[in-house]
Amino acid sequence: MTYVFDAPPQASLAVQNSTARFPVRRIFCVGRNYEAHAREMGNDPDREPPFFFTKPADAAIDTPCTIPYPPLTNDLHHEIELVIAIGKGGANIAPANVADHIWGASVGIDFTRRDLQAEAKKTRRPWDWSKAFDNSAPIAPLKPIADVPSLTNGRIWLAVNGEVRQDADIADLIWSVADHIATLSQGMTLAPGDLVMTGTPAGVAATVPGDIITGGVDGIAELSVTLAPPA
Ligand code: MN
Numbered sequence: 351m352t353y354v355f356d357a358p359p360q361a362s363l364a365v366q367n368s369t370a371r372f373p374v375r376r377i378f379c380v381g382r383n384y385e386a387h388a389r390e391m392g393n394d395p396d397r398e399p400p401f402f403f404t405k406p407a408d409a410a411i412d413t414p415c416t417i418p419y420p421p422l423t424n425d426l427h428h429e430i431e432l433v434i435a436i437g438k439g440g441a442n443i444a445p446a447n448v449a450d451h452i453w454g455a456s457v458g459i460d461f462t463r464r465d466l467q468a469e470a471k472k473t474r475r476p477w478d479w480s481k482a483f484d485n486s487a488p489i490a491p492l493k494p495i496a497d498v499p500s501l502t503n504g505r506i507w508l509a510v511n512g513e514v515r516q517d518a519d520i521a522d523l524i525w526s527v528a529d530h531i532a533t534l535s536q537g538m539t540l541a542p543g544d545l546v547m548t549g550t551p552a553g554v555a556a557t558v559p560g561d562i563i564t565g566g567v568d569g570i571a572e573l574s575v576t577l578a579p580p581a
Contacts, residue, residue: 375543383549429550508565518551
């Protein structure tokens with residue numbers, strides 16, 4: 351096998367207490383998965399099945415990190431999210447069997463160019479331009495599932511320059527990890543290396559260059575992201 355030019359590097363993330371890295375295949379994101387956040391975005395969270403969007407694999411970057419404030423936006427929002435790392439693929443996975451497919455977990459930020467998302471919603475265009483840009487998914491080193499205390503409860507939080515803006519519990523997920531990954535596997539055959547960003551709680555807000563963003567899920571991981579001036 352030869353390629354017309356060097357194949358791009360495999361996207362990957364750090365693993366806690368290990369030099370081996372997790373190879374990233376795809377990034378699936380769940381929309382509106384906490385009631386209070388759905389309401390703050392002007393939606394009725396009742397009875398809506400989970401829906402998904404994606405980011406490119408190389409949007410996932412290690413933390414701590416410093417990234418430039420992205421282009422084309424004046425309204426970059428933070429969305430702190432529990433991240434699930436898939437280690438075993440499958441389709442039509444039953445909720446009771448989802449745990450067998452999980453390699454580990456972490457915490458990440460689903461950065462969102464909110465002004466571009468609002469424009470996309472208004473014009474009924476895709477969300478990619480608002481969600482799937484460079485460095486849009488900083489993720490803390492992954493924790494192997496054997497060391498994860500719980501995927502059903504635990505504080506999830508985010509602070510900007512030390513001021514807490516998002517503070518909730520993963521017990522508040524509308525669609526649990528087991529339920530939304532089961533649903534995802536009905537529409538896509540999951541594969542090792544896939545990541546699932548499970549949705550954000552209320553408190554999303556704008557950031558500016560110079561902000562230092564910290565966040566975590568208790569017992570799983572913590573992250574730190576510094577926003578530099580635009581490149
Ligand atoms: Mn999100």
